[in-house]
Amino acid sequence: MKKKFRFALLTAVLFMIPLQNYAQAFEKGANYITLGFGLDPYGKAPRYEEGDNYKNTSFGPIILAYEHGITEKLGIGRIGIGGAVAQSFYTNRSYHKKNYYEYKSNRARTTIAFRAAYHFDFGVEKLDVYAGIGGALHIITDTYSTDNPFDPTYGYKRKSISGGPSVYGGVRFLFTKNFGMYAEAGYDISVLNGGFVFKF
Secondary structure (H helix, E strand, O other), X not given: OHHHHHHHHXXXXXXXXXXXXOOOOOOOOOEEEEEEEEEOOOOOOOOOOOEEEEEEEEEEEEEEEXXXXXXXXXXXXXXXXXXXXXXXXXXXXEEEOOOOOEEEEEEEEEEEEEEEEEEEOOOOOOEEEXXXXXXXXXXXXXXXXXXXXXXHXXXXXXXXXXXXXXXXXXXXXXXXXXXXXXXXXXXXXXXXXXXXXXXX
């Protein structure tokens, strides 16, 4: 009986050791910087209402984000807060239905976001799975131009500001103690983005 008890106790201790010593991907007091590129299929430049043969192109967003771990383990994870800045570019080209002059609009969107995320601790070394909420402020600059010499009213610039909430989820994996990659999806700065993560 004593041998069986000792064996059971030793087995329990051996199973507990990895859970205590694995390297946590997200920790209290640690800082994380991510640099990524996103896809935004919904973002478009304004189009000329009397145009035809519309062509839309987009680039970005390019996203730079920072996060800081603020709690020890709460439940099954930890909490981090931070922010992000992003830049996107959109272009719309069209031609007037009657005289075929080109009408072009460019949109630049700068986003400043506040974010808070819960990072799940599944006990898997170097893996960080998280979900978060936040809010974003979008600064939009629209520039309109045309090669139609008879329509000088279309060449102008306009700025606007909008904002809204965000919900997102993601995963990070650290290849080394300080470097890894990440991927995110949700209703956020972009529908899908990914790139590099740096921990320090």
